[in-house]
Amino acid sequence: MAEQKQDVLQVRNLKAYYQMAYFGVEREVRAVDDITMSIHENEVYGIAGESSSGKTSFIKVLAAAIRPPLRVVDGEVEFNFGGQKIDPNKASKEEVDAIRWSKLSYIMQGSMSVLNPVRKIGRSFEDFAFKPMGLPRAEFNSRVAAHLERLKLSPNVLNAYPHELSGGMRQRVTIALATVCQPQFIIADEPTTALDVVVQKDVLSMIRTVQQEMRASVIFVTHDMSVHANITDRVGIIYAGRLVEEGPTRQLFAQPKHPYTAHLVASLPRIGDTRERPALEGRPPNLSDPPKGCRFHPRCPLATDRCKQENPPLVDMGEGHRVACFHTDKVKPLIELGQPKVTRMAEGAPA
């Protein structure tokens, strides 16, 4: 199980806020508030949460891609690349650039616009991967071609401009681009959100294949719970800038311990099931003025006075299942998941 595996990433008490001052009025948006977690080697860790819950801010901090007004206020991020430890937000730009793409790579949201529209894809591969790979040109070219072939892409795409490819092709090219250097850690930010389900399935299995071949760790962000069910080993649920629940994917889907997770899981549609889904009242809190105590209490059906005053700590319930709720014993799955319904791509039939 996960315990013996080495941690590739450790996040300790990370706080990152958007700090703004307009016309003398200071505003602070606590997008990432006290998150502690770790990611093992060779696993896909999913991050779920609704829009503006702080998922993207969180991974931007991990990738050291933050710009003011977003600042790391407290805590640390530590990557461990085979003994080489680095906090990308504290290390110098040269040190961070040295690990970028060779060890830490990124698949970005919106594949439509991540490639330079007036540059051939082959040139982008050169720009991104030539230096990190540090190979002579001929060997580099054959390595890129081999990698494309492994991902079932024709090497001809190297001579194409991005606008000449379809959306699905383009997303697969960006995945090829992000993985060509065999990085140990891949951050994937909503890589399938803009794609239709058929292409989505294709792209997901591609990410899974590459990840398993390279034994890389992937942090996979999406608000789509069905994608999490398909691809991740573990899932962390973020609500209003806080990690509220974390656990092995199957366990978290079958037995959610946090009322928010229970509702998320219950919202999954299933063929043949015509029952009405239980919906949550209200909307996510304003992060510049979050509610006191547990941030979920205004919408929580189980909330008590204690929830309004105290912030529940993240408690380990065993087997790596951690929950931040005072009433875990009262949380029942709102919908029973048939076990065979959650087939995993890695174990199931080849996609």
Next chain:
Amino acid sequence: MQDYLFFALKRLVQLAAVVFAGVSAAFVVAHYSPISPVETIIGRVAGQSTFSPTAIESLRQTLNELFGLNAPLHEQFINFWVRFLQGDLGPSLIAFPTPAMTLVMLALPWTVGLLTVQIIVAWLIGNILGGLAGYYQNNRFLKAFGVMAIGIQPIPYYIVAFLMVIIFGFLWPVLPISGGFAMNVRPSFTPEFILSVLRHAILPITSLILVGIGTWFLGMRALVSNIVTEDYVTYAELAGVDRDKIVYSYVMRNAMVPQLTALAMALGGIFSGTIITEQVFSYPGLGTLLIRAVNGGDSTLVLAVSSVAVIAVASAIFIIDLIHPLLDPRVKVG
């Protein structure tokens, strides 16, 4: 490649149509101008001595015939095009009988020189500095340059030209303020002549560049500050691509495309600016010639200057059009 040739051919036909329309418009304007070349000459001749009215009348008829003004307008128009295609526009009237084309060809190199240097220097430097200013938004020098550009850019060409004349001609008289070269040098390929030409070109060119550079600088800065927020730039930064490569190949390169289109659109305006600036500095180019022709009622010469100007500007835009698909692969050719 075949697509591209077809595209070039299509643009060439467009160029011919533009030239035809522009020159024809110039012909009509010159023809209906209230200043008649015949009457101007008669006035000049008759003012100096006394002639009998019959002599004046026969002179008028001779001149009308000489200039081909007796024929109906459409015949004149066709005759004009036949001669135009042979490069002959008839004699100039203020410098009779020198062909108008000869005068234009004498003036053309001066204007082309001014324009070329202005466009290359102002466009290139303005874009490079503007691009850097958009990317390195905290650089002090570039910030100061931006403030200066905002201040100078809205001033019209001729005001800047007059300021230059006042500053460098009178307050601190270090540079010649009129003419294309010094009176006492003969036009020839001697270092003395070339030096004189260069010295005389400094002020007109500087005043043209001062105004032009600000426009390009501000335009490019605005474009680049948008492009740096594009996903592909962020992504390249996340990938640790070299900073220089990002600035030139990802940011500036992409901003160049709209700036090239802007250049094509601005060419006509730059040309008018040159005409006015030449007038201020009595520079022996097309602008000065044009204004002399207008004042002298020399319709042939006016027509010759405008035709050449139309052809020059249209051809420059044609060339830019041909470059455009090479810079931006998304432009559909064919």
